[in-house]
Amino acid sequence: MSSTDSATTTAPAAPAGDVTGRSILLDEVTKRYPGQTKPAVDGITLEIPAGKIVMLVGPSGCGKTTTLKMINRLIEPTEGRIVVGDDDVTGIDADELRRRMGYVIQAGGLFPHMTVAANIAIVPKMLGWSKEKIAARVDELLDLVSLDPDTYRDRFPRELSGGQQQRVGVARALAADPPVLLMDEPFGAVDPITRQRLQDELLRIQEELHKTIVIVSHDFDEAVKLGDWIVIFTEGAHIVQYDTPERILAEPANEFVENFIGSGAGLKQLTLNRVRxxxxxxxxxxxxxxxxxxxxxxxxxxxxxxxxxxxxxxxxxxxxxxxxxxxxxxxxxxxxxxxxxxxxxxxxxxxxxxxxxxxxxxxxxxxxxxxxxxxxxxxxxxxxxxxxxRAAAAEDQAYTPVGTNTNPIETMPSGPTIASSGEDL
Ligand SMILES: Nc1ncnc2c1ncn2[C@@H]1O[C@H](COP(=O)(O)OP(=O)(O)OP(=O)(O)O)[C@@H](O)[C@H]1O
Ligand SMILES: [Mg+2]
Incomplete structure (x- = not known):
C-alpha cells in the first residue's frame, strides 16, 4: 500500500524520504467536560504509527475534535497519558508541545491582519529564527504548497481564494518542520474540485515529508482517499473499527460501519487506486x-x-x-x-x-x-x-496498530441512525 515502493514509469523517482513523523500513543485517555454526564472521550487507547496518515471519522459529537485536540493538549485530558515517540508529553509545557505539532483547521484559520508571509512565520519567529532563515523558509513552503512566493507572500488572507488560504494554513503548520500534523476537517469549507486538488496536494507533500498526520473528517470517501488507517468512532470516541481503508471496505466490522460507508462500497474501491x-x-x-x-x-x-x-x-x-x-x-x-x-x-x-x-x-x-x-x-x-x-487479493497487513477503549461498547447503535457519507452527519 505504501506509495513510495510502487514505481511508475513516467514520474521521476521521488527522493526516498525518511520518515520524519513520530508515533503517537493515546493511553487510556478520557475527557470529561464539566457538567456532562458522559465522557466526551471514554478511555481511548489509540496507537498512531509514525509517518502515516490516520483519519478520525464518525458522526457529529462523537468526540473526534476532542480526541485530536488532546494530542497537542489544546484540550487537557482528564485522565490518561499522551506519548509522542518515546516521550510522555502529558506533563510537559503545552506551548512547547504545540510548537512540535502543526495544527490546521477549516479555512486555514489565518490571522486576517497579517500577510501570508507573516502568518507562516509565526512559529519560526517564536523559535527565534533569524530574518533570513525565516524569509527563505516562507518561500520554500509557499513553493511546497504550489503558491508562487513572489505573487503571494505579501498578500493578506482576504486577497486569497478559499483553497489558497487552506494551502497557506498547511504551509504555516509545516513552518517549523514539526513531526506531527493535526488537521480538523481541513477541506470542509471548499468546493469539491478545490477539495480534490488540496487532497492531492497533501498526499504529494506527504510523499516528500513522511509526517505523522491525524485528520478529522466527516467524509468517508475522503478518509478512504487520504488514510493509511481509518478510525471509525461512535459516541464517546468509542472505536468501532480501526483498520486500513481496504479492509474496512471489504469487511466492515458491523452494521454501524456499513451504514457509515454508505452505498456503493464497490465503487469506493476506485478511490483506492491512484493515477500515479x-x-x-x-x-x-x-x-x-x-x-x-x-x-x-x-x-x-x-x-x-x-x-x-x-x-x-x-x-x-x-x-x-x-x-x-x-x-x-x-x-x-x-x-x-x-x-x-x-x-x-x-x-x-x-x-x-x-x-x-x-x-x-x-x-x-x-x-x-x-x-x-x-x-x-x-x-x-x-x-x-x-x-x-479486483483480481488482486486484498493484501494482508503484517501489523495492526492498537485501538481500544477501557469500556468497550457492548451494544452497537442499531438502525439507520447514521447518514451516509458526504452528508453532514
Ligand atoms: N467545551 C465543551 N464543553 C462541554 N461539552 C463539550 C465541549 N466541547 C465538546 N463537548 C461535547 O463533547 C462531545 C464531543 O465533542 P467533539 O467536538 O469532540 O465532537 P466531534 O466529533 O468533533 O463533532 P463534530 O463532527 O460535530 O465536529 C459532544 O457531545 C460535545 O457536545
Ligand atoms: Mg469536530
Missing amino acids: DVELAPAVTCSPGEDAKAVLQRMNEAGGHQHAVVVDRRQRPIGWPTRRQIERLDRIPEGIEPELPVVGEAATLNDALDTMLVSSAGAALVTGRGEAFRGVITVETVMEAITRS
Missing part, C-alpha cells in the same frame, strides 16, 4: 508560438500522435490541440485553453474518471509537482486498472 500507480501514455509537448509544422513532425516521429500538449515555461499544460487543429495553424496559439481536463498524480482513479466525464475527453492530462505535465491517462487505462485490482 498506472502507466501514463506519453505525449508530444510544444510551446506557445512554436512552428506548427515542427510540432506535427514530432507527432509523426512519435508514432502518429493525434494530440499535442502545449506547456508554458514552467511545464504546466495550457492547451491540448488535436492534430487537425494543428494542421490548420502556422503557429501554436499562445492562449490558455479553459477547462482542460487535468488531474494530479495523487488523484484517485475515481477523480480521474470524473474529470474525463466532465470534459467528455476520454483522457486527462496528469500533472505532478508544481503542476508540471507528466503524461496522459486514458479511460482504457482506468478500466484495466480496475479489473486488475
